[in-house]
Amino acid sequence: MGWTPLYLEMQDKNVLVVGAGEVGQRRAIRFLEAGANLTMTGGQVPQELEEMGVIPQPSSELPKWVDWADLVVVASGDQQLNQEVAHLAKDKLINRADYPEEGNFIVPSSFFIKDVQFSIFTQGKSPIMARQLRKRIQAMIQEEDILKMELQHFTRQLLKGKVHDQKNRRDYLYQILNDKKINEFLDKGELEEAQNYVTFLLETQY
Ligand SMILES: C[C@@]1(CC(=O)O)c2cc3[nH]c(cc4nc(cc5[nH]c(cc(n2)[C@H]1CCC(=O)O)[C@@](C)(CC(=O)O)[C@@H]5CCC(=O)O)C(CC(=O)O)=C4CCC(=O)O)c(CCC(=O)O)c3CC(=O)O
Numbered sequence: 052m053g054w055t056p057l058y059l060e061m062q063d064k065n066v067l068v069v070g071a072g073e074v075g076q077r078r079a080i081r082f083l084e085a086g087a088n089l090t091m092t093g094g095q096v097p098q099e100l101e102e103m104g105v106i107p108q109p110s111s112e113l114p115k116w117v118d119w120a121d122l123v124v125v126a127s128g129d130q131q132l133n134q135e136v137a138h139l140a141k142d143k144l145i146n147r148a149d150y151p152e153e154g155n156f157i158v159p160s161s162f163f164i165k166d167v168q169f170s171i172f173t174q175g176k177s178p179i180m181a182r183q184l185r186k187r188i189q190a191m192i193q194e195e196d197i198l199k200m201e202l203q204h205f206t207r208q209l210l211k212g213k214v215h216d217q218k219n220r221r222d223y224l225y226q227i228l229n230d231k232k233i234n235e236f237l238d239k240g241e242l243e244e245a246q247n248y249v250t251f252l253l254e255t256q257y
Pocket residue numbers: 077078146147148149150151156157158159160161171172173174175176177178179181182185
């Protein structure tokens with residue numbers, strides 16, 4: 052297996068989900084939340100999904116909607132239908148909920164903590180363990196980690212306008228990460244004070 056993690060830009064991309072059951076609905080919500088256009092065939096599309104923007108289409112028009120789609124999710128309970136759709140979509144990005152290894156992307160367990168996105172994949176060995184690990188990681192991330200990320204973002208923006216050499220920018224970012232005074236601010240949740248201090252340091256050093 053050669054799976055590698057990537058983040059796809061889904062804004063305004065076209066997604067077809069075949070199968071309106073548990074898995075199809077979960078995938079549909081995931082892609083809608085990322086800004087995709089969503090059509091669905093196969094089974095009854097629940098009212099709340101339609102309200103979220105899912106457009107149901109008749110199965111008789113499958114080839115047309117496969118053609119329309121940038122990305123296809125195959126998640127019906129009918130093996131033969133899944134096989135047919137997979138054949139039609141052979142040149143597309145395709146997720147096979149029934150036989151993941153026959154598709155070319157999988158949907159990992161994924162979650163955000165503020166702007167940090169985590170994904171976990173057990174190579175298909177145990178989705179339940181992926182969920183367990185997700186919960187453990189969620190409990191481990193602290194408010195201070197998020198503030199540190201925000202401060203790094205702030206500092207990177209400042210540095211890009213001021214310091215030309217990337218290696219110097221990198222050294223500075225590590226210095227900020229380990230600065231005692233800055234970490235005291237962040238411990239107390241004082242992001243603005245930390246930002247002001249970084250601005251002051253940068254003005255005096257560059
Ligand atoms: C390859 C993959 C994805 C892909 O399809 O792209 C895949 C494949 C399959 N899942 C199956 C079953 C179950 N999946 C779940 C739950 C989740 N499954 C998810 C991901 C993935 N599942 C990808 C690999 C992830 C990895 O390896 O780490 C999660 C993480 C994300 C999501 O789906 O949104 C979500 C948890 C969300 C969370 O909370 O974080 C449960 C639990 C439940 O329902 O309560 C069960 C029942 C228990 C069991 O079977 O273990 C079956 C068997 C079908 C059959 O028996 O017929 C297959 C097919 C096969 O294994 O062949």
